[in-house]
Amino acid sequence: MNQFVKIRSSQSGWVLFEVVISTAIIMILLSYTVPILIQSKDHSTVVQQRLLSLSWSEGFKDNVMAQWQSIVRNGCYSGAESIIEIGQFNSSQIPSRIKNKTLEKGSDWLKGGISGQCGSTQTINGNEFEFDSSCQWKTNQTVLFSHCEAEYQGWVSQVSGARITVQFNAIQPNSLGVWPSGALFRFEPYVWYVSKGKNGHAAFWRTPLRSGNSLELWSGVKKIAIYPMLDNDSDGVLDELSTEYGEYDRSKLNALWVEALVTFEDCTNAPSFPTSQYTTFRGDTWSYQSRCDSIIDFIVPLSVL
Known part of the structure; x- marks a missing residue:
């Protein structure tokens, strides 16, 4: 009887030992797998946010293209209304309609007219x-x-x-x-710029130069730089990509090149993400976090009426 009890006690001891060993092995495995799973989840979140950020940036690009492709060149004559102007946020030439607004530091504004709408050929x-x-x-x-x-x-x-x-x-x-x-054709002059939006973040705006309310076009635009692409001798070939601010005749303006810093607002920046630097074509430096911010550039071709 005593021998049987000893055998049972010995077996119970081995079972307990195996449980302890198994638990230790599981804990060791978890110590390796849990961080991997967490890292995988974080990586998946980052990838998802970057894809959403890319989609957000493409939406802004489409919005600008839709706005500025209507700044058409009026064929063979250039009058006073055929001038567009590009300026800095702190320029003394800021249009009076937006002088009371705080423009985003380091960003450009553009003044021009949408004049391709309702166009037709007429004999007056x-x-x-x-x-x-x-x-x-x-x-x-x-x-x-x-x-x-x-x-x-x-x-x-x-x-x-x-x-x-x-x-x-x-x-x-x-x-x-x-x-x-x-x-x-119908002519509607506007100024486009970057300023604080309705939700407190920087946004892309349009204000009519004569009368009417300002319109927030796209939220999450931090900075924008605008460069005229010029055909100075009207031979259909690009002659100059200018970095100068000032007035340009639309008859010599083939396109606009745009650089922009856009942020996806539903994204949360992590302190561990380093700050990146981007140097614009004019030589200005923009700081941003690549997790939620994107640098994009694109060309807006201008049509001829």
Whole structure:
């Protein structure tokens, strides 16, 4: 009987020893696998955030393309309305409509007019001119009429269904009594810039230069740099990528090159992520965290009306 008890006691001791050894092995394995699993999860989160950040950046790019591709060149004539201006955040030439706004430090602004909308070819037969249009017009909207000898500005005096009445001041027939033919289109001047958005983050804005409310176009845009791509001799070949601020004639402007620092706002920056540096084409330095911020650059081609 005593021998049986000893055998049972010995077996229980071995079982307990095996449990202790097994537990120790499991703990050792967990000490290796848990950090690996956590690291894998963190890596997956980073990859997901970067993909979302890339998608966010592409959305901003599409938004800018849609805005600025309408800054068209008006064919063979360049008038006062055919000028765009690029300036710095602290420039003395900031348009009066945004002088009371705090522009993002180190970012550019662009002043120009969207003038390709509702375009059509017309022969003007007087300073008060009527035509039919399926486009949406409003009274008091600015209108440009352009041909190779001159460009005239007018306004919409009346809208009656599809019938549009436009008023000009100084259009005259030529010496043979022939009224001019050319392109007639709506003209809306704006200034685009980066400033604090409605949620407290920097955002891309557009403000009409004459009247109307500012519109926040894209949140999460920290900085933007704008460079004109010029065709100085009008031969269709790019001659110059300028870094200078100032006014440019749209007849010589083939495209705009844009550099931007964009952040994905739903992303959380980690202190362990190092700060990166980016040098713009002008030589300015932008600091950013690559986990949530992205540097993008793209070309906005400008069309000819």
